[in-house]
Amino acid sequence: MSVAEVVSRARCFGGEQRVLRHASAETGTEMRFAAYLPPQALAGAHVPVVWFLAGLTCTEENFTVKAGAQRVAAELGLLLVAPDTSPRGEGVPDDPEKAYDFGLGAGFYVDATQQPWARHYRMRSYIERELPALVAAELPADPARQGIMGHSMGGHGALTIALRDPGRFRAVSAFAPICSPMRCPWGEKALGGYLGPDRAGWRPYDATALIEDGARVADILVDQGGADGFLENQLMPELLEAACAKAGIPLTLRRQEGYDHSYFFIASFVEDHLRWHAARLKA
Template identity: 80%
Template sequence: MSLEVVSQSRCFGGTQFVYRHASTETGTPMRVAVYVPPQAEHGKVPVVWFLSGLTCTEENFTVKAGAQRVAAELGLILVAPDTSPRGEGVPDDPGGAYDFGLGAGFYVDATEAPWSKNYRMRSYIERELPAIVAEHLPADMGRQGITGHSMGGHGAITIALRNPGRFKAVSAFAPIASPLNCPWGEKALSGYLGPDRAAWRDYDSCALIEDGARLSDLLVDQGAADGFLESQLKPGLLEAACAEAGIPLTLRRQEGYDHSYFFIATFIEDHLRWHAERLGV
């Protein structure tokens, strides 16, 4: 599988790339942003995945989070995929809503028509893209971390729970803690997977933990002034699931912070240092 360079820019001694490639999972071209730090000139370095939230592309984190400076210091590759398939013929929400369809892949493998043909973001993130990163980039795939925001925080935690041992560090910003128990999740999972709620459990952090999945530890930052806090995100459900399972959770409720990238930019350094410590940097 080849990677086409869409753009590249020197940044803090490393290089910020945007790549495009043909995806066999989604059946579409996919774009992914990759920051390669200066340390990669001398050998393979650890990789941290960032999964973005609703409406986002690979660009949001890359442009708004300000993560490259710290990644350059620590020697971390940052991989920021798109959030859904795109292109001619890819179905979108019939009503044009922001929380389903394009930009809202929810990191699931859809089983319902017409979504099942293209919306295979679980397999894309878990299998296809890691193989491409391993083949084409100076990434030490034995030292991986994963994080994400909102829908992407849900994606990061569930992917880590389903792939025990793959990620040595896991964190999230304002994750959708339990899609089984919020309007965003109920709309997405019913649309992509159908009405059988048992099939949804593979895509719910709390349900996966209840069913026996484990993490060594977890860092979550949540803005206390987040407008989605009570209706959609519900970090207390994740807190309770981790407590019951004995998973060490550092849940920081940040007073005055909302759901925006200003919140992410404020705490991204803490998260990257959390990852670096666990990745042996």
Template identity: 75%
Template sequence: MALDIVSRSKCFGGTQTTYRHASAETRCDMRFSVFAPPHAEREAVPVVWFLSGLTCTEENFTVKAGAQRVAAERGLMLIAPDTSPRGEGVPGDPAGSYDFGFGAGFYVDATQAPWSTNYRMRSWLEHELPGLVGRELPVDMMRQGIMGHSMGGHGALTLALREPSRFASVSAFAPIASPMNCSWGEKAFTRYLGPNRTMWRTYDACALIEDGARLPGLLVDQGTADGFLAAQLKPELLEAACEAARMPLTLRRQDGYDHSYFFIAGFIADHLRWHAERLG
């Protein structure tokens, strides 16, 4: 087996496992967590990918979101990948900031040195990891959904908009709606991709929609007490892009909720049931 088991526990009749593998794309060991529902013991099951936000690893969603109970009930496999390459020789942010480098891969394939050697999160998630999962785990790759939070919401939206035939369902919690138009994204894209903003458009959900990408539907939850709402997340830009493109968007503004995993835990059941209905 090409996967090393880091940890495994019984959970709601299924198993919660953290795997590690040597990635050819990122040139380092990468980790991801998998919840396999009880149904996976007898048949291939649909999968929902969850992409996490800044500072996170594969562990945050796994231990904080409270997703396993509903996933077990609905027969969904949940996969939460790490958010960046890590390890000896992998460059981080020299300044040690939280919004670039380790824990902040932004789900792009970097083109600028020294990041371009390891920061190939797009290729890892679009090609290498799905291929590995499809070969090694009891998953029905014809039934995939994706969701994410914050930076991971950006990642989920852009991966799905670039590959609409792969994902039957897409949702997000407090996504960075347009990284090209906020300081988090401008900092990351300038360093990873260089100064040519035209090259950034393939990693911006609003730009992708403006350029013709479409999804059959999208569910987004955003807390109104989120401290990053106005400066970084800007859901109104996604709302405007979807309206102009006549692309169905359910944007729910949740009164009083912040940016934390308490917010995600409050609505994760809604999202998983929404995915399950579309994955069959």
């Protein structure tokens, strides 16, 4: 396992916001991630961890700078970890047409099997195995108390990772998630490109399909903006709603009228999500 180097640190609500980097064995690149250490962690306590997976075009910076999550995390004693959304650097392939929805900034939290993506685009293994081990070894995190949330592409990532490993995560939530990548243009492009044409191989990366195939979590919180321009053709929360209802998974789906897909939307409701996680991460 590599060692993380602190790129920057800043005092914030009695805690400390850090950006770190390390050499990743999974992606074969340098990776960056942000970590907010609440005051309780700086005082020596091992605290619960909440992961935030960002959406298309984002880096570790978007949630860290725009969501306004640190104040509530400091109060609740939550360590926040925000990874990057894809490998980057020399030799890492990008979408040939430089589109925003594939390649750099669009790793979709999958382990690619197709060339030229397979070598570097291993975000599933990076998020599920490599980065958690690094965080547990180098930060005051309690690996027995973890939650995960995300936005858009990252909402898809949070839901699918939690559904595949419910024993690791006590809580899962999402903002405007891509609920069924197999049935939307973003997902069809990404899953087809990274994984190839066999749609059966896409199912582990589709929250709705995972639930249909028997995956279960205790409950889910989702916020979806009613004025989100991607709502009808990309996000489709009604598919997740139907799958959860059939499977008996308690889903709190809050349709927030007038809100769009931006971080203004996330900042408006991030406190609710952090309190949802904190309630489920109590010792």
